[in-house]
Amino acid sequence: MSRHPRIAQNVKLFINDHTSIAEVYFYFKMTIHDQEKTFALVSEFSPPHPGLLEDSFQMVFACSYHADTSLRLVEAHTIQSVVAMVPHQFPGIDRTLFYLIEQPGLDVLTIGGIEEDIPDKD
Structure with a gap:
């Protein structure tokens, strides 16, 4: 039986000027040199499929999922969003890829009459 990542556990990370997507396994706190830090054990998705990204004018961010083979420990503050x-x-790709949707549920809120101010990222 294959394991697929659950949507609620996926996050966008920003580490060393690089953005990646990962599934969070769990969080924990640890004291290092008298400073408490929060970490997350994550499984990183692959970089986006280059052909799909190029053919879609940088709109389709689709990745492979590697489960336990791409584990990484990150500080929680590197998580940008769920x-x-x-x-x-x-079509034309022989494996299942996972494509990125940012701000999941925002469209449902708008349909229900709830609007959210989204601040500019300037």
Whole structure:
């Protein structure tokens, strides 16, 4: 039986001027040199499929999922947002990829009459 990442556990990370997507396994706190820090054990998705990214004018960010083979320990402050990674079989690609959806649920809130101010990232 294959394990697929659950949507609520996927996050966008920003580490060393690089953005990546990962599934969070768990969080924990640890004291290092008298300073308490919060960490997350994550499984990073692959970089986006280059052909899909180029063919879609940088709009389709689709990645492979590697489960326990791509584990990484990150500081919690590197997590930028919660995202959805939706499984999909793209034409011409022989494996399932997961494509990125940022701000999942925002469209449902708008339909329900709830609006959220999204600050500019300037």
